[in-house]
Amino acid sequence: MQRIAPDRPHPLFDTAATRRLEASTAAALAPHTLMQRAGQATARLALALAPHARTFWFACGGGNNGGDGLEAALLLHRGGHPVVVTWLGTPETAPADARQSWQRAQEAGVPFAAEPPSLGPQDLCVDALLGIGLRADPRPRKPDARLLQWLARMHACAAPTLCVDLPSGLVAESGQYIPGLAPAHPGATAARHTLSLLTLKPGLFTGQGRDAAGSVWFDDLGVPASTETPCAWLAGPPAPAVRAHASHKGSYGDVAVIGGEGLQARGMGMTGAALLAASAALHAGAGRVMVALLDAGALPALPQQPEVMLRRWDALALDHATVVCGCGGGAAVAAVLPDVLQQSARLVLDADALNAVAADPHLQHLLRERGRQGRPTVLTPHPLEAARLLAGTTAAVQADRLAAARTLAGQYGCTVLLKGSGSVIAAPGRTPLINPTGNARLATGGTGDVLAGLVGARLAAEPAQADAAFAAAGRACWEHGAAADRWPAGRSLTAGALAHSLNAG
Ligand SMILES: NC(=O)C1=CN([C@@H]2O[C@H](COP(=O)(O)OP(=O)(O)OC[C@H]3O[C@@H](n4cnc5c(N)ncnc54)[C@H](O)[C@@H]3O)[C@@H](O)[C@H]2O)[C@@H](O)CC1
Ligand SMILES: [K+]
Structure with missing residues (x-):
């Protein structure tokens, strides 16, 4: 026993x-x-x-x-x-x-x-x-x-x-x-x-x-x-990543976060979500981190995080970056998605980007095309977002989380990280993983944005290989939960503090 x-x-x-x-x-x-x-x-x-x-x-x-x-x-x-x-x-x-x-x-x-x-x-x-x-x-x-x-x-x-x-x-x-x-x-x-x-x-x-x-x-x-x-695996800890002395920032890739609809668009400022994802990517060891806020009048610089570079989204080299798109993207994200889906070298789609895909057959077609071309893509839906993508209900997703993640992964030919207690990571041709780390302290606003940024950092650092997206999603999910599991008892877990606690891995 x-x-x-x-x-x-x-x-x-x-x-x-x-x-x-x-x-x-x-x-x-x-x-x-x-x-x-x-x-x-x-x-x-x-x-x-x-x-x-x-x-x-x-x-x-x-x-x-x-x-x-x-x-x-x-x-x-x-x-x-x-x-x-x-x-x-x-x-x-x-x-x-x-x-x-x-x-x-x-x-x-x-x-x-x-x-x-x-x-x-x-x-x-x-x-x-x-x-x-x-x-x-x-x-x-x-x-x-x-x-x-x-x-x-x-x-x-x-x-x-x-x-x-x-x-x-x-x-x-x-x-x-x-x-x-x-x-x-x-x-x-x-x-x-x-x-x-x-x-x-x-x-x-x-x-x-x-x-x-x-x-x-x-x-x-x-x-x-x-x-x-086995029908699934309970994931084990990822192997420790060793950073070679003779490495440089290019060895760990560029992460470009696109999201954060501004207050002016619909009266709902969501720039914080994109900044949290960027902060997570930065602390998780990405070589360079850029943020493109979907807000014309947005900040000129980030005084608290000078390492993060602000860009206009159309000034990003999408074909060289690992793009994390959707965090706080609001309605504005739909307009950038055709380019993002067609050009991004590696892609993590989260939150409003997933909602936009669920609502638009053309974006669904572009996402499937990425799958057909074998370009690394990770979707990080929570159960409601997964339900929208599957044109079903949250209850149906929760009734069989493994099947829902597998179906979505098969539908779009990409990796799916279905969030929630016991997150599921599925990809075509792979036995799904269930993540064992994490706890209810993660049930606070912004931790999903942190996860998306962390997946981006891990995907950016993965060598180019067929299962890069699956490996990056599994690793990031485990590390995200583990950060919450080692959180000190008397200290509040906020998404910002969680992002700061990540390490280069
Ligand atoms: N299958 C195995 O590999 C082994 C099974 N063993 C034990 O046997 C169990 C399986 O035994 P059984 O196949 O007899 O099944 P269970 O004992 O798990 O369930 C059957 C009983 O539950 C009732 N029941 C089923 N659904 C119900 C529902 N929705 N509401 C109310 N009552 C319901 C049935 O009327 C029946 O009395 C295993 O879980 C395990 O504990 C072990 O003895 C050793 C090996
Ligand atoms: K029992």
């Missing part, structure tokens, strides 16, 4: 792959072996998490996820630990493995109860209600009222929760709760842990999954997943 940390990459598998692994392994092992191993791993972790528990409450569902819970309860009971089991199943309807664990628990005298026990902070809830057998369209259609009560009880409990395989109600692939099973007040719970069995599932690391799962632990039950192809 291992605790999953963002110190190395991990392969992630969908339910179909997990089921195939289970079936091929179960066929080669004595019956019930996998469930006994799952029970042992669960019991070991439960004891480690709550060594002084006065009660271990095992909430067990009617399927094999419940069977894992019954098996673990049996082991703790045998070890003399105080266990209470509530079970939704019946011996008549339980699958064979779960029935066997129920039988073993009965014979060992494990205490079963009709109602959950009352628990204190030192105790532990073990959530073994629903695992990978969760169906979006359950039969019977209405879940057992006890399931809902027990889930609500766990979500509001003072004791920590250990989820077996998955947080109950969370879809393994997408990291979304199915309707009706999400906590009423997410984030208001005690500590949460999830022990993922046999494989790591992508849904633990993106969407609602990170809050639902808490700390993630993994036990492969002695079964290597080498026969299966």
